[in-house]
Amino acid sequence: MNIYIGYDIGAISVNRVIINSTSSCSGQIVDVMPYSRHYGEPVKLILKDIEEILKKGRFQKISGIAFTGSGGKNLAGLLGASFINEIEAIITAIKFLYPHVNTVIEIGGQDSKFIDLAGGDYAMNELCAAGTGSFLDQQASRFNMRIEEFCELALRSENPSTIAGRCSVFAKSDMIHLQQEGASDADIALGLCYAMARSFKSGIVKGKKFQPPIIFCGGVSFNKAMIRAFEDMLSEKLIIPQHQASIGAIGAALNLVFRGEEMNFDLNQVSAKLSNFLKNFKYQRETFRSLVIEKSKLPARNYEKYNFNIMKTNGKKVEAYIGIDVGSISTNVVA
Numbered sequence: 001m002n003i004y005i006g007y008d009i010g011a012i013s014v015n016r017v018i019i020n021s022t023s024s025c026s027g028q029i030v031d032v033m034p035y036s037r038h039y040g041e042p043v044k045l046i047l048k049d050i051e052e053i054l055k056k057g058r059f060q061k062i063s064g065i066a067f068t069g070s071g072g073k074n075l076a077g078l079l080g081a082s083f084i085n086e087i088e089a090i091i092t093a094i095k096f097l098y099p100h101v102n103t104v105i106e107i108g109g110q111d112s113k114f115i116d117l118a119g120g121d122y123a124m125n126e127l128c129a130a131g132t133g134s135f136l137d138q139q140a141s142r143f144n145m146r147i148e149e150f151c152e153l154a155l156r157s158e159n160p161s162t163i164a165g166r167c168s169v170f171a172k173s174d175m176i177h178l179q180q181e182g183a184s185d186a187d188i189a190l191g192l193c194y195a196m197a198r199s200f201k202s203g204i205v206k207g208k209k210f211q212p213p214i215i216f217c218g219g220v221s222f223n224k225a226m227i228r229a230f231e232d233m234l235s236e237k238l239i240i241p242q243h244q245a246s247i248g249a250i251g252a253a254l255n256l257v258f259r260g261e262e263m264n265f266d267l268n269q270v271s272a273k274l275s276n277f278l279k280n281f282k283y284q285r286e287t288f289r290s291l292v293i294e295k296s297k298l299p300a301r302n303y304e305k306y307n308f309n310i311m312k313t314n315g316k317k318v319e320a321y322i323g324i325d326v327g328s329i330s331t332n333v334v335a
Helices: 042-056 072-079 086-097 133-142 147-154 168-180 185-205 224-234 247-259 267-280
Strands: 002-009 013-021 028-032 064-068 103-107 112-116 121-124 214-217 323-326 331-334
Touching: 002 042, 002 072, 002 086, 002 247, 013 042, 013 247, 042 072, 042 267, 064 072, 064 247, 072 267, 086 103, 086 112, 086 247, 112 185, 121 185, 133 147, 133 168, 133 185, 147 185, 147 224, 168 185, 185 224, 214 224
Parallel strands: 002 064, 103 214
Antiparallel strands: 002 013, 013 028, 103 112, 112 121, 323 331
């Protein structure tokens, strides 16, 4: 029996699976690490995970380790492990676990992917994080909520608001105007989920067909309000896989299985390399030059005749001019 470990290091989370295999065409998932946010320090989280595996005493010598995800390449180089492209990893896992699926929607912290398995095509988002999990996290923070609470709030809505989902700035402006008009928080929250689904369809899929069966995976697939939005928009029932956040990690490990690779890793040595890396690691600080404020000359006008001091009216009515500044996040009024 050969043991393989797959890690998917995303912008927000680390996911890990352990797979055992008796041949180059079989694999069985024996352990899955719960969805874990790394808060910018994935190496610490992986070291802790390796130490937990060793502590349990189940595995010490393994046949291979594979990494995928936006943060996987550097760690693969550090440990001499394999790096698997994200698209390749997802396709490998879906074809092995769900061979009848034709379309994949995968949305993580900063990446969104559309994979047409039937047509052999795929598309991804650009550098902007709009339309990803970070977009929803940002909107949830504006409600002073955790993302789980935001999801529960959205599910209470029966009439989602119309909001621009293409850009976070436009979405914020729409939210402010809707709040000023008296829209409920639940309608705004669900409206953001619908906006994100529409943005995915128009900005990433761009006219391609969602051929059923359709599977929805990645961290955002935990959000039931997003599932509702996609199912309503596509008029199709989505498949939510069992290990929905770990599909990339599963595919990374399965790639090693199918290749028949046996590199014989000792997890004690892996742990030592990660510990040594953290001991010698130093954050590189990038700073800008000190800000220099230069005096600006305003056009010469006769402002002296106006008195802009705060006036005490003592409760009496006075004649006044009112100025109103309605911005994207605040409204200011001066008399």
